[in-house]
Amino acid sequence: xxxxxxxxxxxxxxxxxxxxxxxxxxxxxxxxxxxxxxxxxxxxxxxxxxxxxxxxxxxxxxxxxxxxxxxxxxxxxxxxxxxxxxxxxxxxxxxxxxxxxxxxxxxxxxxxxx
Amino acid sequence: xxxxxxxxxxxxxxxxxxxxxxxxxxxxxxxxxxxxxxxxxxxxxxxxxxxxxxxxxxxxxxxxxxxxxxxxxxxxxxxxxxxxxxxxxxxxxxxxxxxxxxxxxxxxxxxxxxxx
Numbered sequence: 001x002x003x004x005x006x007x008x009x010x011x012x013x014x015x016x017x018x019x020x021x022x023x024x025x026x027x028x029x030x031x032x033x034x035x036x037x038x039x040x041x042x043x044x045x046x047x048x049x050x051x052x053x054x055x056x057x058x059x060x061x062x063x064x065x066x067x068x069x070x071x072x073x074x075x076x077x078x079x080x081x082x083x084x085x086x087x088x089x090x091x092x093x094x095x096x097x098x099x100x101x102x103x104x105x106x107x108x109x110x111x112x113x114x
Numbered sequence: 115x116x117x118x119x120x121x122x123x124x125x126x127x128x129x130x131x132x133x134x135x136x137x138x139x140x141x142x143x144x145x146x147x148x149x150x151x152x153x154x155x156x157x158x159x160x161x162x163x164x165x166x167x168x169x170x171x172x173x174x175x176x177x178x179x180x181x182x183x184x185x186x187x188x189x190x191x192x193x194x195x196x197x198x199x200x201x202x203x204x205x206x207x208x209x210x211x212x213x214x215x216x217x218x219x220x221x222x223x224x225x226x227x228x229x230x
Contacts, residue, residue, distance in 0.1 A: 034218070043118075043204050043221035044157075089157065093217060101170055102147065102206075102219055106156040 002027045006090045006105035013080055013112050021075040021108045023064075023090035031092040033057075033066050033073040038087045038107070047075075047088070080112045116141065118207050118222035126228045132193040135225045139186050139207030145169075146188035147219060148180060151202040160203075163188050192227075200229045 007022040025031065032051045036044040048057030053068035062077045073090060090105040119138045127133050139146050147170075148160040159172040163182035180190045186207075192199055206219035 032217070036221070041223075043120075043223045044206075046218055046220065049218060093219075101162075102159065104149075104157040104159075 002094055002103050004090050004092055004103050004105040006108055010109040010111060015082055015112055015114050016079045019077040019080045021088055023073045023105060025071050025092050027092055027094055029094050031094045034091040035064055035075050036089040036091060082112045082114055085110055085112050118205060118220055120205050120222035120225050122225060124226045127195050128230050129195055131195050135190045135203055137188045137205030137222060140220055143207035143209055144186055145208045146182055147206045148190050149204045151204055195229045197229050200227060202226050
């Protein structure tokens with residue numbers, strides 16, 4: 001079946017540190033991959049996405065590369081800020097006969113301290 | 115374009131009651147999905163509606179139901195509320211063309227339901 005596994009949190013980093021949040025997936029067919037971010041008290045916001053192998057999604061200094069050979073989509077940022085403190089969700093969608101089905105990881109909480 | 119809106123934002127109910135949550139998708143989006151988010155279980159898929167028909171369903175009991183109207187607005191209903199139904203209920207909309215692997219879901223702010 002389809003599933004997403006992301007690294008357990010919480011993650012605590014100092015401002016300007018390098019961030020990596022690991023995400024691996026299992027999927028049939030050719031999924032699209034996403035990172036969503038959830039700030040306290042809010043819904044999920046799309047952070048970036050990649051729709052095929054070797055694509056790199058990027059936004060607000062965050063990047064993730066769709067690696068088919070390792071079934072991974074790790075999120076990275078070179079220098080985190082306090083405002084990046086949030087919960088990050090990795091997700092995939094696959095084509096099925098009845099449309100698109102989304103699968104989400106359990107979320108990784110990030111806290112950035114000044 | 116206006117984003118996904120959900121009403122109400124907060125609800126407090128007691129066990130045994132029923133509740134209806136509402137979601138208005140982004141204009142032009144025909145698919146609406148509902149998720150339950152709890153600290154212990156994360157984000158769990160409830161169901162998806164497309165063109166007024168339930169297209170996909172997660173593993174929730176029949177107390178959880180929904181519908182979609184011709185303008186793509188969707189409602190979710192939970193009957194006979196239990197304490198464990200306390201959660202953030204998120205709605206997401208997408209264009210959801212069949213067979214499109216580039217589809218993206220856009221989320222509303224959620225409805226926080228507390229069952230006492």
